[in-house]
Amino acid sequence: MEHLVRDPARRTRVYYLKPEGMEAAFKVTVTLRARMVEKWIRRVKRDxxxxxxxxxxxxxxxxxxxxxxxxxxxxxAAVLQLSLASETLVFQMIHADIKVPQVLKDFLEDGNIRFRGAAIGNDVKKLRLEGIHITCAYDYDLQKIVSNPTTKTVRVVFSP
Incomplete structure (x- = not known):
């Protein structure tokens, strides 16, 4: 990942990634600025x-x-990544102007939003050290969701 802190003039970069065969592009915002985190959260909530x-x-x-x-x-926690639909935020907390903006804290602690990730328990634990208490976290055990190509049995389990 790019180290934005080396160039003080460019503390945020936006990338549009379009995988071959897909119609829509993914928008990836990489930032050190709390203001950009707030704008991203407001936009994804609205949209x-x-x-x-x-x-x-x-x-x-x-x-x-x-x-x-x-x-x-x-x-x-050094880098936080949030994704939904075609939007991704990569917030480099370790070099940020404000390590945990209040809007980010409120977003992550919103009980109406389900946060999902692979082995998310460790992420939740590390974010507690930053004063963030995620109440609605769900772990993706990819071995249960994606079938193992080396076996003939297929077991698919979706957790809430």
């Missing part, structure tokens, strides 16, 4: 979540390097 019967957002975190931590220090 997607307000009209949806079930509010579901993909969530993933990357953490600080465990080899660089001081003795007794916990790994911290």
């Amino acid at each position: 997607f979540l307000d009209a949806a019967t079930t509010n579901c957002v993909g969530l993933d975190c990357e953490f600080t390097d465990p080899r660089k931590k001081k003795a007794g220090e916990e790994q911290r």
Whole structure:
């Protein structure tokens, strides 16, 4: 991932990725700015979540390097990724102007939004260190959702 902090003039970049064979492009916003996080949240709420019967957002975190931590220090959330529909936000918290904007905290703690991710329990735990308490997190066990190509049996389980 690009390290935006090296160029102080460009603290946000927007990419449009169009996979071959797909009509629509994915919009990926990579930012260090709390203001851009707020704009992204307002836009996806207005364009997607307000009209949806079930509010579901993909969530993933990357953490600080465990080899660089001081003795007794916990790994911290460094990068937060949120995705829904064709929109993705990559917020580089570790270098951000405001580490956890209040709008982001309110969004992540909204009990009406289901946050889903692979092994999301560790992400939720690390985000608690930042003062964020996600109440509606659901784990995707991809081995249960996607069939194993090496076996002949197919077992598909969807969790709420």
